[in-house]
Amino acid sequence: MNTTPRPKNKNILISGAGVAGPALAYWLHRHGFTPTVVESAPGVRDGGYAVDFRGEAHLTVLDRMGILADIRRERTNMGAMTYVNEAGKKISSMPADVFSGDLEILRGDLARILYERTGKDVEYVFDDSITSITEDAKGVQVTFERSAPRRFDLVVGADGLHSNVRALAFGPESRFVKGMGLYCAIFTTANHLGLDHTGQLYNTPGRLVSVYSARKNTEAKAMFYFGSPSLSYDRRDVEQQQRILAEAFAGIGWETPRLLDAMRDARDFYFDSISQVHLDRWSQGRSVLLGDAACCASPLSGMGTGLAMIGAYVLAGELAAAGGDHRVGFARYEEAMREYAKGCQKSADGVGDWMVPESRLKAWIVNQNYKLLPYVPWKGLIAKGIRKTANAITLKDYER
Template sequence: MKNTNVLISGSSVAGPALAHWLHRYGFHPTIVERAPALRDGGYAVDFRGEAHLSVLRRMGIMDDVERARTGMGSMSYVNSAGKPQAQLPADLFAGDLEILRGDLARILYDATAHHTEYIFGDSIASLTEDAEGVTVTFERGAPRRFDLVIGADGLHSRTRDLTFGPEERFVKHLGVHCAIFTTANHLGLDHTGHAYRTAGKLAAMYSARHNTEAKAVFYFSSPDLDLDRHDVARQQAVLAERFAGTGWESDRLLRDMRYAPDFYFDSVGQVRMDSWSRGRVALVGDAAYCPSSLSGMGTGLALVGAYVLAGELAAAQGDHRIAFARYEDELREYAEGCQKMGDGVAKLMVPGSRLMATLLNRYYKVMPYLPGKNMAAKIARKTAENITLRDYRAPARPQPGNPLPSHQD
């Protein structure tokens, strides 16, 4: 096996999942994460269909994920007075298994911390590749050498910037911004959520951690505002401007937002790249093929991507040229399908005109009585299942002295 010394940038979903598999196949992963500690907070993410679930099972973390599942029921669309007008079934937005992103990151971290070196509070500053490996300098730590570098550092990937060029070339803004934060469950929501939509805006709140808290979510349509990602005060001011006086619980949530421990704000975008690797550097998860937070596919896709990338590296005995090409062959069609799910959803979730918003609200009201009521959930499931996962344990390319360990499925 060659190229066993691998640096991964980013410790959310794709990064630790990749470290998990690399370790199983005999590689030595190191993860560098910009945040000073594991980022626990966050919104609900979901898995749907057999491909996602089977990767969780193969990793041996299904029981932990099951234990932390949100157990959400249906979601109500309400009017400005908070009166439910329509109900959407859980499987439409929560998939087969929903979990808070922070809980998932914690499970993945716990499953890998004993064999993976984690460096928190640092970031790659430069990458210089030569025939033997990559010299990596960090913003804080001393320079180090690695055989391969994998960017699992999300939509605004530093690894992608350094290797492929500026973000503008790869990130497509979908015309929507999103904010989300943890707040008190002051509506007493019981494993459910309320959403309120007007022209170009959607505000929602759903209970989390078995109703002990709630997540407030705001989406609004707008061209890319290009706000400084670290300027939380400015982001909160923009959100307050947009939603003040909108109705429902918006004003209260905006007041509570000032005290949120985990305020998140970003434009909703997709990453489109012709290639996910260059030389000894490759990308995985949102960094390479973010389908957008509205697709409901990002987490499952990141997990499947990590599984395939590590598997191909093992199958190629660490030959990155073969493995990176095979990784793209195996995954590209699947990733593009997931991205299609994100394409149309922005306009559907946050329609720009009052007429469209009203029509959509009315449609949701009658949807449960229509023959095609489950169509959206079915399409999402079909998309999520549109890959046949290779079994990298199969003795196709056995390695003398280093058999691939078996695992549960």
């Protein structure tokens, strides 16, 4: 490795041990910085659906991190997904090669791999959260909910859609988070349908329920999407979120009642709005945002995790290339990533309409489209278009 340790701005605090945070910690450490990660959860959070990596840019970053083989080993290997009617009878099929990426892994497995890759070199502080960031000419004074105050040179908000660093350094969430009129819940449950590397989807107007096998069919993921105006609820109150979900899906048929029953025992219930994040700039003095905190593209884009991993690579690389000068490094990071992030966000346009059709007619049209999809000559163009967006960045080699 050619990168020399950088004396300037070495001590960097990262908020969030999801995907972007540990990926950034990996690259910062490799470039000679000393990252510390603070995570509000008591450990690395399991849960979430399967995330896709597509195209050369994504795979190059995974390869350069040395985790490509680990991800391949734990890939989901999912086949086609089937739309069913209320009786569970097949209506149409969504071919795997149209929508899956080159490599698909459960988000929780990816988070664990990233933590394992960095755990011995990076200090992780779990069960804690930043309460204030006070900047001066030489660095930042940070206070925490539990730990004693500490000084760092820089702070990175890699703490997701509802970023704490963004709220502290940039302003209230309402200015930056744009809801897309949908909510989503996902949790692990038993594979009671005996699904074999496949999944089933059932939609009624404004609602989508899906269940698909995971971890070599030993378990399943239950996933719910529903259209709703903005909801107000406590993000830490899982029971309240479960009540909202149960009400939204009351009276819906197919496997829905069984899945809603199972949700009470889920170890990893996840509930959130489907939203994007739009900010005019991603850095403010010595604080900078990364991943969903900066530019969440939403699950509808299928790009959020790749975007976070690439952002981590570029942010650490540009900081290193600038000798740790945060003004230069942050500006170059943003310059390199802006258009790319915009493209990823754009790929979510209109997806909600066909994923969760509002009317029976729209649902019928969607199903007819899926029925025809395997036979239409432009079938490959969909996957090609998504891959093009994922690949629309030229990665520098920061270690040359």
